Amino acid sequence: MNKVENNKAWWLVLPVFILVAFSAVIPLMTVVNYSVQDIFDQNNAYFVGVEWYREILLNTRLQESLLRQFIYSFTVLAIEIPLGIAIALMMPKKGIMASFSLIVVAIPLLIPGNVVGTIWKIFGRADIGLFGWLLNYLGMDYNYAANPIDAWATVVLMDVWHWTPLVALLCYSGLRAIPEVFYQAAAIDRASKWAVFRFIQLPRLRNVLVIGTLLRFMDSFMIYSEPFVLTGGGPGNSTTFLSQTLTKMAIGQFDLGPAAAFSLVYFLIVLLVSWLFFTTINEMAKDK
């Protein structure tokens, strides 16, 4: 059989190529460019090779910030994923209450991050905020501006409040997609409630949970505005996460070279963790 060769078809790939180039590759290349040069002004730029990379990897402030970031992201995931599933399981399946609960659950998602920060900043104050006042009234010495543990708890709580609804909504849609007959079969097989959850609901939520976990990991790993508004990174550096450290470096100190190098490392970390998570999950589903 003669195969017709027509390489003109490659031109059809061009639009995608251009789009990706402008949306991702070219901006990223600018950062790569900055990360290997020391720039004093428009006419004075020197090639420094991997110098900035060495510097940022040895920078203890960044290391601490990275560690903090990982702890934060994992804490947030460890709370939001199970809580989201639990909320989805408790939501009504149909009728007016289903629509009502969907709206109530979705509301936090509609609020911009810096507004969320402001809400909790006021909410957590001991003098005028209901939450802060209540905790103090109950005898707790709660002050997010002075106590690092309180600050952490508030930042985590704020994220849980803001983003658990996303996980809950994803799970809710996943649960609604399970045909009734699975529950009937389980009833006939005398499955306990836990077994129904473990062997029917959870496996069928796998895909939405993968998406949910990835979204929440990436988003929480890049969190900026909420803690910035709430605590400004304090007290001390206790709630200074990576993006805030990076912003300080790039805009505050105008260290464009190290900031660019760090941006790339930051990007690679997010990519690596997401990739590891995704492949592990997929491997687990395969037959041994």
Next chain:
Amino acid sequence: MSEIRLKSLAHSYGTSSSGHIDYALREMNHVWEQGGAYALLGPSGCGKSTLLNIISGLLTPSSGEVLFDGKVVNHLSPQDRNIAQVFQFPVIYDSMTVFDNLAFPLRNMKIAEPKVISKVHEIANILELHPVLKKKAHNLTVDEKQKVSMGRGLVRDDVSAILFDEPLTVIDPQLKWKLRRKLKQIHEQFKLTMIYVTHDQLEASTFADKIAVMYGGKIVQFGTPRELFENPKHTFVGYFIGSPGMNLIEVTPCENGVEFDGIKVPLEASHNNLLAELSTKNVKIGIRPEFIHVWDKPVADAFECQVLHIEDLGTYKILTLKLASQTLKARLSEDHILPEKVAFISFPEQWLKLYVDEYLVEERLEEITAGENMAEENDV
């Protein structure tokens, strides 16, 4: 193992827009004997799945009782009824292996693991699932999946009946035949009561010893495939069973028989007497295409009719005939003489059935006398 008895059972999913109750199942009394292989045959929407779900306990009937071995089980959940059910689409636990799927009902009952292992292997053997036992269930083909769903019903020792809700719908034709044989074999081996819901008469008659034909929320006839074929007790059974279905002609009573379009069909004296006792306008005669006598030249007592169409189906031929304004079908064997254009047909008396209000006249009469007796008893 048990006998399943339905007592004045009826079910409604709710009232219709016009206000009266919409019955998915009309009041019925029925007995499924222990160890029988039964089919529940009927068109979509006749209530057969509803009936099945009531037996398994997935649905609670609006009125009446379900009894297992004489014990009312209405209030029992499916878990407590010792029933296994196989659904139209295979239901498997995706994340588990085939072995774990089969072991699942046993493990839920907290049965000791050695017993579980031996039982699962026994069932896997019967269903020929051994080669895939260690595979994850979601990687199976659809017929293997359906076998796994059946297997989950079979592993349990305490199962009193297995209910099948059109289990072969999604299976390829060649495999359908194999799986049906398997089911039959399982029935012979375990002597379980099996109820098989289907809308396919071939499936019903190859699987079941006795078939219940459902129509409009009622069991209109319960009998062996042969009884359903030879003596349909309801016009629907005549129409639904057989291919093509029974010829049904609307008629009006006349002297010594019935007539339509000026054609007189004589009836047995007993039928005439029965007909005289009933006052209804809905009278039909029915005859199976297989039982119509066909000639190519005039014969005494035969009606002349036009041949509209001949279908050759290999081993037999189907003739479409026009008798006055009625279209009839006749089924002829290969070697039968084939009339052209004009045919002469007669209806042998023994195969000519008389239907009043859609029921076989004998049945209808019985029903009426039963009703009268009841009324008399009530008077006393």
